[in-house]
Amino acid sequence: MKRIVVYYSLSGNTEAAAKKIAEKLGADLLKVDTEKPMPKSFAAQIIVGGGQVMMNHIPKLKPLEKDPAEYDEIILGSPIWNSKGVPAINAFLQDEKAAAKVKSLFFLSGGGDTKKGLEAITKKLPNLKHSVSLLDKKHKDSKDNDAKIEKFLSEISE
Template sequence: MKTVNRRSCLKLAACATFAGSTAGLFSGRALAAPASEGKGKGKAIVIYYSRTGSTEALAKMIAEHTGAALLKIDVKEKYAPDYGDMTYIARDEVRANARRELETVIPDLSGYDTVFLGTPYWWGSVSVPINTFLMDHNLANKTVAPFITSGSSSPSGALSRMKTLCPQAKFVEHFYVPGSDAQDAKADVDAWLKKLGF
């Protein structure tokens, strides 16, 4: 039988201690907003812009249900606080296909398979901050699940714009609700997510 000396015993003990400590480290959730692991969908992230809080309410519901990471898009130059003034600024920007420089630092998205993409509906399109984001990140080869809020309009124009800017993405069924109903939409959001497999 091979003799085990004192130095070998110490090495074995050190390895066992390290393995035990790293098992505890990596078995837990390291992120405050961990990526979704549900039903073979891979990692997911919720990316959204919200000015009044309606789209943000949906984004948080989605993140809570799926365990996905949450990323709020914001701009360096803020919009006018008055809704009436902001509406006309947004109209002119949408018509001009304008950009607004983003304040948000966009992380590496290569590790995410599914993107829940949220925006308010602005003048027949997506919000300008989301338009800017998609101009720079076309989400190629990712599954995109849009969620949209508006005052009363159909979301068709926003969906069309997303698809134009992300021609290589796979779009799945969207979720839409009037902004005034967003805070109370949890049951509908959960049903939509379950239908998508989350």
């Protein structure tokens, strides 16, 4: 079983979780990123990123450094933006063959309310079985992330 963790991360939280998950599973790692960079300031990110989510904008991605077609299973990581998934991940999921390989999903959010995001992304992931909601390192309960990741990993490995 050849697995890859595919993720997007603007400020490092999803990346930290992606690295842990990939290491523990012995999976490869692939970061997706947009050709056009996001603004540096959080306020501008909220305006630009929030606007993109509202408009269902599908950005152009930088060329992928690994080919999802070479893997049996994808573990997908995404931050929550405006209660939904992020445009870069929506762009990645336009590859329906790759979307069909996603069995597990981890979300990073500032507040932990991932219901709408999960609903939105589930429509694009016909084979999704496991998901976990992790918290931004600024949240007081982010100390529970490691235990949640362990549970998620044991579900994936069943």
